[in-house]
Amino acid sequence: MAQLSYREAVAAGIAQEMERDPTVYLIGEDVGAAGGVFKATVGLLERFGPDRVRDTPISEQAIIGAAMGAAMTGLRPIAEIMFSDFLATCWDLVANQVAKTRYMTGGQVSIPLVIRTANGGGVRFGAQHSQSLENWAMAVPGLKVVAPSTPADVVGLLAAAVRDPDPVVFYEHKSLYAAKEEVPDGEHVDALGTARVLRQGDDLTIAALAAMVPRALDAADRLAAHGVFAEVIDVRSLIPLDTRTILGSVRKTGRLFTVEENPRVLGWGAEVASLAAEECFDSLDGPIVRITTPHVPLPAADALEDAAVPSVERIVETVVAGMG
Amino acid sequence: MTDTTIHAGAAAAEGLDRDSRLALYRLVAEIRTFEKRAYDLFLQSLVKGTSHLSLGQEAIAAGVALAMRPDDYTFCTYRGHAHTLARGAPMAAVMAELLGREGGLLAGKGGSMHLTSVEHGVMGSYAIVGAHLPIAAGAAWSAQVRGTGQVAVCFFGDGTTNIGAFHEALNLAAVWKLPVVFVCENNLYMEYTPIGAVTAVPNPAADRASAYGLEPIVVDGNDPEAVWAVARAAIARAREGGGPSLIEAKTYRHGGHSRADPGKYRPDEEVREWMTRDPLTTYRARLAAEGVEESTLSGIDADALAKVDLATAQAKDSPPPPVALVERDVWSDGSATWRN
Incomplete structure (x- = not known):
């Protein structure tokens, strides 16, 4: 058992899945060279290279759209939206496209996509960088919604989200990033839909x-x-x-x-x-x-x-x- | 328009053999006949909801489709009947989808604005303006990293060039050198408003190309061979790792924006002028002038009508979808279950 912080658990969960499955890719603003603004993706660029860990422009629609198009055609992307508040800038892609395309096409496509985002308050960032927006995604048919509270759950639920055949919005909590806990050694996979x-x-x-x-x-x-x-x-x-x-x-x-x-x-x-x-x-x-x-x-x-x-x-x- | 490359006319179509030209004419004729039939079925209230026809714009869907490989990806807008048919999706299933029948391409779940046929490379028709440009970029990214040589082609209207997703997608595609071809069908009206009245540059797509390091490409969108030629070049460049292209195809829709719109805001003189450039009649006349027998052309016309008649009959014969479909296929396990 290793002591991991919640933010280290994010990187560990992503690494576990990228190691296992070559179709898993990570994209987002500052996720590569900078290791994420919350340092939740530190080390992934060095370990998996710039092809699989890609920095994007500040273009949330492009991030979600690119991840969706890739998910429809054989990849299992993990897309980071830096703050959940920014989901408002790409909500069309999330709520109208990612969520509905499987249903609208009579089940012709699956969209195995994880949207990770830093959610919640406690860091004094004010009204546009602190919202708890899990209910936005919860209200849209076609999205799975996860919000872990511990490092072990971060690893296990992130792994479950990546392996799920449907889109999952994965809300990481900003004020928990520093929280530490023993995380099981070896592969750790939890189950979505379990309290x-x-x-x-x-x-x-x-x-x-x-x-x-x-x-x-x-x-x-x-x-x-x-x-x-x-x-x-x-x-x-x-x-x-x-x-x-x-x-x-x-x-x-x-x-x-x-x-x-x-x-x-x-x-x-x-x-x-x-x-x-x-x-x-x-x-x-x-x-x-x-x-x-x-x-x-x-x-x-x-x-x-x-x-x-x-x-x-x-x-x-x-x-x-x-x-x- | 300075520095804008104009590709037009039959000269651009060097290399298109007789069979390919007839295939192109056949596509244009089939799409035209289908769209006219769809319009008739609206008038009979057999098609519910809205729909957006490509009457007058057929040459773009046909010309680009002819330049594509079977495993390439097409991304359409809500005006997507033409592009879906051009990739070979079964016409009866497309018609049945417009009619809301079980035999529809989407079993009635999507309707006119969401036509999709993954097995024919049609990765969806997207009804929120601009949304599918980044999605097409994503499919291209996937093709790039999987090393398959596939290209994504994304069709959209002139109005799309003023929405943020257009610019986000173009930039990302250029930065990542993605194998994607963006095709702007500039029919001069965003919906009811002339595109020129709401856009800072005269060529809404081509004049933005330089912002993304791309060559400005304008083509006569009513000339199927000219469209084929620019599409072929752009697709080849994408396939070879040369990155994205942005093509602006000038065209005109013969009707209004949607079923609800008679298009009365357009000056009569403008409509008359564009009707003389009808892609079907002009291409037919050109083929005849260049030696294709009238009997061959009228044979294709008759085939198109027979195909649309058969598709219409099959669509009408299809029953309404079973109501159990309401709660099917939200998730990949086929269910709509959100709790235990």
Whole structure:
């Protein structure tokens, strides 16, 4: 077992797949010589050469389009969009072309493509470099959506995404890049569409994603000190969504709290809450509660950003209040 | 137009033998007959939704297709019936797709604007202006790194030259020396607005070529042999590793932008002038003048009509697609499943 940071895990996951499969290519802005602006692709150019690790111009439409055209014709490209906010500049390619072409053509083409992007706040970059945009992709039929919270999951889910025959949007969390963890030696491949129960508990279920996962775990520790025992689920994959695990936990505990970094309206937790209300109504002992960023663009100043995004304290207070 | 290379006329078509010229005429005639039939079927409400015809623009699809290798890639716009047929996609399936039938090329899932036939190299028809230029570049990139010698050809309209994806794709293709040929069908109107009224340069594609280190190429898009000649040269250059080309083919659509548009914004005199340059009648007249027997040409005309009649009958006979298709083929396992 090696200690890897989340950013090292990105490079390790890509390297594992590029080593295994010569059709895997990496393209994006500054991914080669610079090793990525978040240093998540360090060493890949040296190891795999400039043909397979290609720097692109600042042309997000060209990046996604090139990756799509290549994916339709025999390659398995990994395309980096530096910040998830920049998906807005190529959303036509992502939402209209990558997502829909298989369906529209009656299944004539597959698009085995991974779009990696740095998502989320916590780095004081302000409203255009900090958004949590996993729900954008979640809302488009034809895209798979993954957001890992740990280095081991980065490697395993990235490998699963590369091997998947369909397009996957892979949201890496900026504030987690420095997080370290033991990552299994040797080839590591996880499964898309699987949530993970990280902590058992009988009183309530907390479902969290990406950077909200460690906060939910901290909150669960503090709640335990109050005699409230939370089951914490790392949702990991929004499409496919592992409702069996999430709703199974809700049926056991009778309460559901979601912790979402996205702004309130139509965040991923809204779909989870809706499913719980529709399918677990008889198991619920109280209202489903969503803990989210308010419905605002994310502010830059540390004091404001920290106040906006769900904190450990807010999770604890909301759960204590909600559990009565 | 300074420094713009003009390629036009039969002189450019040196090397095209009689059989190839007849094949070219046959393609033009088949596309013309198909598009007229498609228009008739709209009027009968058998074709639902919208559609965009290539009436008047047939020579470009035909000329380029004749210059392509069977394993080359075609990327079309929503005005893509012509290019799809020109690569050999089955006409009955194309017609059935317009009619929304099970026998359609896409089993009714895509419709007129998304014709695709991967087995014929038609990698899709893309209905958001500009989107497919970077996608075509990607297919070319794939061909380049796989070393297959395939070339991607990407057709688009004049209006596309003003959208960002055009410039992103041209730049990337030039920087990576990709085997892709971009073919601008300049029919003088972006939709309803004259392209010249909204574009800073007179030749919307060719005058931008130098920004990407490319040769400006303008061709008479109503002359199938001239189109074939420039396409052949560009495709050969791409195949040999010489990188992309940008061809601007001047043409004119005989009808409006789409089914809903009668095209009344165009001056009568302009329409009359362009109708004298109809690619079908002018090419037919040229072939006749250069010794092709009238019986041969009318035989091709009759074959085209019979082929379109048969395709129409087969399309009409095809049932509507089963509703189960709604939830098929979102994913590669055939399903639409998003949860467990």
